[in-house]
Amino acid sequence: MNRLLEIGFQPAGHWFLAEGKLKFDLTRNATQTNILYAFVCDAEVMYVGKTIRTLAARMAGYKTPGKTQTTNINNNQRIIELLEHGAVIEILALPDNGLLHYGKFHINLAAALEDDIIRKLDPPWNGGKPEKITDSETESPHILQELTSTPAENFSFILQPTYYRSGFFNVGVSSQKYIGADGETIEIFLGQAISPILGTINRRANTNGTPRIMGGTAVRNWFQKNAKAMDRIGVQVLSPNSIRLSING
Secondary structure, eight states: OHHHHHTTOEEEEEEEEETTEEEEEESSOTTOOSEEEEEEETTEEEEEEEESSOHHHHHHHHHSOOTTOHHHHHHHHHHHHHHHTTOOEEEEEEEOOSOOEETTEEOOHHHHHHHHHHHHHOOTTTTTSOOOOOHHHHTOHHHHHHHHHSOOEEEEEEOOHHHHHHSEEEOOTTTGGGSOOTTOEEEEEETTOSSOEEEEEESSSSTTOOOEEEOHHHHHHHHHHHOOTTOEEEEEEEETTEEEEEEEO
């Protein structure tokens, strides 16, 4: 596992059983596309895969596999078996930030790394081979229904002059329960951006313990380019550590 962490993989969530059914919880990268991921049990890398869809969509495929989806079925059974024996299975992820280029051409980080990671680490569930995702897996109707059946939490805030100048904002009392813990990193998608910038959750700045989302220069610049002070900004909570901002007209 340490070799994955050294190249930028981060804990993204974990698998668990609830009333005998397989579930997953993602705390970051849930909506990130073009991403490498790994399943880790007791610090051993069990499986490495990639997806061009969102990480949440890919995990939903393992959670509820289709009848013809061999990879999904096999990993579903393996995960359940380990969990039933008290194991902890983490989900690590490495998103493509879009910065890797050769000349004018973008290099797909997930595609470039997957084969060599599997060759060197030889995860037991891969069987020495990279993951193959068929059309039926990427378009499975039951996965799409599951992902859209649970709407994200939404709230908004007024873009106070201090927010506008400094690139942070406070989360109200009624919405603070949807945001992660103090000091954690949070993904901030700005408008329709495909890739997020990274901010920090600060629960010490406000006396009542509500979160202050520290986005820094990138959020400040986005505020000043797309809005004006006292505009209303929409926030879509994708996970406790991932949000999307939008301008509410």
